[in-house]
Amino acid sequence: xxxxxxxxxGRSTANVDGVLAGRMPGYGLHDSGRxxxxxxxxxxxxxxxxxxHVSPLQRTLETATIVFGERSFTTAEALLECDYGSWSxxxxxxLAKEPLWDRLHAQPxxxxxxxxxxxxxxxxxxxxxxxRMAGDPGLHVFVTHADxxxxxxxxxxxxxxxxxxxxxxxxCSLTAILVDGTRFGLVALNVPPSGAxxxxxxxxxxxxxxxxxxxxxxxxxxxx
Numbered sequence: 012x013x014x015x016x017x018x019x020x021g022r023s024t025a026n027v028d029g030v031l032a033g034r035m036p037g038y039g040l041h042d043s044g045r046x047x048x049x050x051x052x053x054x055x056x057x058x059x060x061x062x063x064h065v066s067p068l069q070r071t072l073e074t075a076t077i078v079f080g081e082r083s084f085t086t087a088e089a090l091l092e093c094d095y096g097s098w099s100x101x102x103x104x105x106l107a108k109e110p111l112w113d114r115l116h117a118q119p120x121x122x123x124x125x126x127x128x129x130x131x132x133x134x135x136x137x138x139x140x141x142x143r144m145a146g147d148p149g150l151h152v153f154v155t156h157a158d159x160x161x162x163x164x165x166x167x168x169x170x171x172x173x174x175x176x177x178x179x180x181x182x183c184s185l186t187a188i189l190v191d192g193t194r195f196g197l198v199a200l201n202v203p204p205s206g207a208x209x210x211x212x213x214x215x216x217x218x219x220x221x222x223x224x225x226x227x228x229x230x231x232x233x234x235x
Contacts, residue, residue, distance in 0.1 A: 096127025
């Protein structure tokens with residue numbers, strides 16, 4: 012059993028411009044996003060995660076480099092942003108006028124992005140990857156994107172996937188999940204950079220003392 016700590020990338024240039032960046036190159040961190048990442052970095056000053064996994068897009072790589080400095084991390088395509096297909100790079104204000112937009116919000120599980128992924132496909136790959144990588148005792152960090160994090164949090168809370176967009180995951184926020192095989196438990200959601208220090212320290216202490224001590228039951232949640 013381990014703890015999966017999900018870190019969304021800092022505010023990006025696409026976030027500021029209202030663009031659905033998807034997997035398109037050229038969208039890095041905005042100056043405000045770099046400031047957010049530096050604030051989160053202070054939370055990890057004296058905490059070394061058991062493992063760090065990062066989506067291989069510019070904005071997530073920049074976030075991980077700022078937060079973790081010289082610590083090594085691995086990139087994982089399983090943590091990539093949704094493949095939005097032909098929607099990638101378009102303004103959100105324009106996409107909101109598309110007929111598919113209403114279906115995406117009313118019934119996401121019945122939606123496939125034009126020439127891209129379906130929502131269930133995205134959820135399956137991220138849940139499977141996190142379950143596999145965070146199953147061992149310790150504090151495992153995943154630097155990824157809003158939709159994958161909301162899907163993971165929804166799964167951990169036992170909510171239907173069609174309701175994942177009811178959650179909110181802000182840039183550079185932290186979300187924590189207990190992972191015990193295929194069992195997930197939601198511990199913390201959308202913790203802002205200003206609260207990262209207390210959250211990371213609490214999870215690190217709990218990982219050292221509580222995770223992996225044996226027993227089939229999920230232990231009491233850490234206080235975050």
